[in-house]
Amino acid sequence: MSEQEKLMNKVQMYHFAMVDASLFLDTHPNDKEALKFFKRVKEMCEKAMEEYQQKYGSINIKDGEKDTKWEWATSAFPWEVQQ
Amino acid sequence: MFSYQKQLQYPVKIKNPSPALAKIIVTQLGGPHGEKGAASRYLSQRFAMPYNEVKAILTDIGTEELGHEEMISAILYQLTKNMSIEQIKADGFDTYFVDHTAGIYPQAASGTPFSADTIASTGDVLADLHEDLAAEQKARLSYDNLLRLIDDNDVRDPIKFLREREIVHYQRFGEALRKTQEKLDSKNFYAFNPAFDKK
Numbered sequence: 001m002s003e004q005e006k007l008m009n010k011v012q013m014y015h016f017a018m019v020d021a022s023l024f025l026d027t028h029p030n031d032k033e034a035l036k037f038f039k040r041v042k043e044m045c046e047k048a049m050e051e052y053q054q055k056y057g058s059i060n061i062k063d064g065e066k067d068t069k070w071e072w073a074t075s076a077f078p079w080e081v082q083q
Numbered sequence: 084m085f086s087y088q089k090q091l092q093y094p095v096k097i098k099n100p101s102p103a104l105a106k107i108i109v110t111q112l113g114g115p116h117g118e119k120g121a122a123s124r125y126l127s128q129r130f131a132m133p134y135n136e137v138k139a140i141l142t143d144i145g146t147e148e149l150g151h152e153e154m155i156s157a158i159l160y161q162l163t164k165n166m167s168i169e170q171i172k173a174d175g176f177d178t179y180f181v182d183h184t185a186g187i188y189p190q191a192a193s194g195t196p197f198s199a200d201t202i203a204s205t206g207d208v209l210a211d212l213h214e215d216l217a218a219e220q221k222a223r224l225s226y227d228n229l230l231r232l233i234d235d236n237d238v239r240d241p242i243k244f245l246r247e248r249e250i251v252h253y254q255r256f257g258e259a260l261r262k263t264q265e266k267l268d269s270k271n272f273y274a275f276n277p278a279f280d281k282k
Contacts, residue, residue: 011090019092019147020251026139027258059089078091079157081098 007052011059014045085146092150093244097161097237102176104238105162106192108229109179111245112155113189113197116221118245120201122148124218127204128211131278134266137212137259144252151245156187158241208278212260216253223249 001009021038028034049059057075058064064072111117125145132138163176163185171180178194189197203214226246233239268274 008090009094012093015088015090016092019143023140023143023147023251023255026136026143027255027262029136057089061086072089075089078089079095079153079160081096081161 004052004056007048007055010048011045011052014041014048017041018045085149091154091157092147093154093241095154095157095161095241097158097235099235099237100164100166100170101162101174101235101238102166102171102180103174104233104235105159106174106176106179107232108155108158108162108238108242109188109190110192111222111225111229112152112159112187114191114195114225115198115201116218116225117189117191117197117201118148118151118155118222119189119197121145121218121222122152123199123202124204125215127202128215131204131206131211132208133277134263136262137208140255140259141215144255147248147252151248154241154245158238159187160185162238206278207276208263209260209272209276212256212263215256216260219249219253219256223253 018038018041021034021041025031025034025038053059053063058066058072061072064070113119122145125141125148129138129141129145132141166176166185171177179188179190182188191197203211203218205211205214223246226242226249229242230239230246233242264272267277
């Protein structure tokens with residue numbers, strides 16, 4: 001597995017933890033333990049995303065601008081398998 | 084509003100093309116228990132929900148289903164990339180190929196195009212939530228049946244992930260139903276529809 005794939009896996013893992021926790025919180029909005037968990041994985045997700053975006057291209061459109069280029073449109077899309 | 088993130092919810096990395104598998108997996112995009120119907124159902128139903136936590140769960144599960152639509156499409160894309168004409172004929176994929184080539188088109192495994200009937204938005208809070216509970220079970224059983232038919236581990240892996248999500252969504256919809264019932268008359272949940280009747 002390439003470094004890029006490893007880092008994307010990290011992004012996906014932490015992002016998924018956020019998604020799953022947010023569904024739980026929707027029906028348990030006062031659960032302190034879940035809130036703490038959400039905050040923790042959110043920080044990990046943001047860190048992994050930032051590292052990925054710096055090295056390999058934007059995940060979020062708000063980060064799509066790189067130097068003098070609109071990199072959002074030129075970097076690979078996620079359904080392509082990297083060779 | 085919605086914004087796009089350039090990542091799949093779970094990795095899809097398929098090495099071997101198989102039009103035969105694409106032919107059955109397409110049902111989880113546009114079939115009766117597919118992800119397109121699920122996403123549209125929840126994102127439509129939420130407008131009839133009087134309670135914020137229930138609006139939240141429908142919004143967030145509906146949004147996740149959009150990500151699942153993308154995952155199924157990615158599976159179909161990878162299964163049909165680099166397939167040969169011989170494979171297309173041998174696997175019986177010719178009936179799809181003639182209209183859609185290797186493009187993504189929402190239909191059931193039987194070839195029936197996506198039907199808006201699967202969206203089932205009634206404007207009745209209890210009817211909608213019961214629909215959603217059943218829908219998650221039906222999606223789960225479709226994934227169970229797909230797993231009975233698929234040997235390739237590259238394909239099984241994301242399908243197993245999607246199956247797990249149906250179970251989690253079922254649990255959350257059960258909680259949404261309980262929360263809704265707590266706000267209604269416990270002697271007769273059906274005395275009035277809180278989405279329409281004044282009281």
